[in-house]
Amino acid sequence: MYCPKCGTADQLPETYCRRCGIFLPDLDNPKRKAQTPMQNVNANAVLSAMTVVTCLTLAVLLYVILGFQDDTHPLIYATGGLLIAMAAWHVQTFWRSMLLRKQLKKPRAPADRSVDTPEPKMPAETALPAANFEDIVPPSVTDRTTRQLDDDKILAKSKQ
Ligand SMILES: [Zn+2]
Known part of the structure; x- marks a missing residue:
C-alpha cells in the first residue's frame, strides 16, 4: 500500500510509514465491531x-x-x-x-420527568411573598436619559 501522506510505495498496513512515520491503518480490515x-x-x-x-x-x-x-x-x-x-x-x-x-x-421505560423535577408542594401564595406595589424599583438610568433627550429635543424645536 501507499502512504496517504507522502506517497511512499510498498508499505505494510498496521505499521508506520518508513519515510514520514505516520501510522498506516489497515483499511481493508476495519476494526471488529464491539460486542453488544x-x-x-x-x-x-x-x-x-x-x-x-x-x-x-x-x-x-x-x-x-x-x-x-x-x-x-x-x-x-x-x-x-x-x-x-x-x-x-x-x-x-x-x-x-x-x-x-x-x-x-425489556424495552427501557421512558424517563420519568416528575422524578427529576418534582412539582413544588407549596401553594403559590405561601411560596412567594405577595406583590408590594408601594416599593417599586425606579425606572432605569437609560430610560430617564432617553426621556430627557426627548424633552431636550422638544425644547430645542420649540426654541427654533
Ligand atoms: Zn509516509
Missing part, C-alpha cells in the same frame, strides 16, 4: 451450559468407572464432588445470565 451486552450475556450463558454438561459428564464417568470399588481412593470421591460443585456453580451462573437477558430484552 446481549452478545456477551449469550456467550456467557453458552459457556456456562457447556461447563455444566462437561462437569456432570466427567463426574458420572469418574464414579461409574473408578468409584464404588473396594480399592477406590478417597481422592476420586473428592474430585467427583468438586466436579459436581463446579456444575452447580455454573448452573447458577447460567441462571443469572438468563435473568440478565430478560432485563436486556
Whole structure:
C-alpha cells in the first residue's frame, strides 16, 4: 500500500510509514465491531451450559468407572464432588445470565420527568411573598436619559 501522506510505495498496513512515520491503518480490515451486552450475556450463558454438561459428564464417568470399588481412593470421591460443585456453580451462573437477558430484552421505560423535577408542594401564595406595589424599583438610568433627550429635543424645536 501507499502512504496517504507522502506517497511512499510498498508499505505494510498496521505499521508506520518508513519515510514520514505516520501510522498506516489497515483499511481493508476495519476494526471488529464491539460486542453488544446481549452478545456477551449469550456467550456467557453458552459457556456456562457447556461447563455444566462437561462437569456432570466427567463426574458420572469418574464414579461409574473408578468409584464404588473396594480399592477406590478417597481422592476420586473428592474430585467427583468438586466436579459436581463446579456444575452447580455454573448452573447458577447460567441462571443469572438468563435473568440478565430478560432485563436486556425489556424495552427501557421512558424517563420519568416528575422524578427529576418534582412539582413544588407549596401553594403559590405561601411560596412567594405577595406583590408590594408601594416599593417599586425606579425606572432605569437609560430610560430617564432617553426621556430627557426627548424633552431636550422638544425644547430645542420649540426654541427654533
Ligand atoms: Zn509516509
